[in-house]
Amino acid sequence: MGRRIALxxxxxxxxxMAANPLxxxxxxxxxTHLTWTSWALAASVPxxxxxxxLPALLYCVFPPTVRRTPQAPDQARAELAELGPMSRRERTLAVVFVLLLLLWSVGDQAWGLSAVAxxxxxxxxxxxxGVLTWGDLVAEKEAWTTLVWFSVLVMMAGQLQELGVTDWFSRTITHTVSGLGWQPAFLVLTLVYFFxxxxxxxxTAQVAAMYAPFLTAAVATGAPPVTAALVLGFVSSLYGGLTHYASGPAPVHFGxxxxxxxxxxxxxxxxxVANIAIWMGIGGVWLKLLGHW
Incomplete structure (x- = not known):
């Protein structure tokens, strides 16, 4: 349950999530330009x-074996007391964290700062x-691995587009759903992309290989570009809980x-199924109210 809620x-x-900037x-x-604010606002209601x-649904279908932990509050208070007051580095980290949230939310509109900057x-x-040292950064092997793989996948996506693979795939998909209105056509495309x-x-691998062709196909059927980009973007996180190998953390949780x-x-x-109903049903109405279609 925890993995699917995190998604x-x-x-x-x-x-x-690493694939979202991609x-x-x-x-x-x-x-189609998406900002941190427009993304967060569009995703807020669904x-x-x-x-x-989701927690209530999964609780009913897959109930936990331990339902009461009355000792947890006392244990938490004891652990907090043992930690003591916040140190200077911890206070500095908290301030920088709040600053980053501010920059990510309004930095692009106010100062032209991208999420990367x-x-x-x-x-x-x-x-x-002094909160971090260069040694701390070097020791984060998983982060450097993600950076290298991310750069490779970005270049691969660019090459697929330059070689015409993206256009060919999007034309094939568009032909498959031709004759439908943009709404049922977009629903079909989203379901295929999801499953x-x-x-x-x-x-990230699926986003690099399939996001651009499906977005192109959705827009070609008449779907509003911002709506199509956002919904496919949301789905690109939500499908990470389908299987025990669907995302990086999934094998760890399954193991x-x-x-x-x-x-x-x-x-x-x-x-x-629940996510599709919520994000495309309630989410679709919310995007309509926001004026995205």
Missing amino acids: LSSAMFLTA VQKLAADQG GLVALLV SALTGVSLLLAT SHYLFATN AGYATLPEWWRTGLLAA
């Missing part, structure tokens, strides 16, 4: 509804104030042994 927050914010770039390449519905500003401040993640092992393989796949499909 909701990943879908709600542009900076909450979504932003691929959409911008097609002339995201909050999903945060209320804002993130580099935060890292520079942490280094300058094709059974064939992928990470969110803990709390759920069997059939249980994981069954609840993954259930959560997928």
Whole structure:
């Protein structure tokens, strides 16, 4: 359950998942510009509804074996007391964190700062104030691995577009749904994009390979570009809970042994159906109210 709930927050914010900035770039390449604020606003209502519905739904279908932990508050208070007051480095980190949220939310509109520039500003401040050292950064092997793979996937997506693969694939998909109105056509495209993640092992890999063609196909059927870019962007986080290999953290959670393989796949499909209903139903109405279609 925890993995699937975490995916909701990943879908709600542009900076909450590694593939989201790639979504932003691929959409911008097609002339649709998404900001941190526009993304968060569009995702706020369906995201909050999903945060209320998904835990209750999964609790009923897959109830926990331990339902009461009365000792947890006392343990938490004891751990906090042992930690003591916040140190200077912790206070500095909190201030930089709040600053980053401000820069990510309004930095682009107010000062023309991209999400990347804002993130580099935060890292520079942490280094300058001594909260982090260069050794701390070098030791983050997983982050450097993500950076290298991300750059490769971005270049691969660019090459697919330059070689015409993206255009060919989008024309093929558009021809398949031709004759439908843009709304049913977009629904079909979104469902295909969502459930094709059974064939992928990470969110970023599918975004790099399939986001641009599906966005092009959706716009070609008449779907409003911003609506199509946002919905496919949200889906690019939400499908990370389909299988035990659907995203980077999924094998770690599955390896803990709390759920069997059939249980994981069954609840993954259930959560997928619920998310599609919420994000395309309630989310679609919300996007209509925002004027995106």
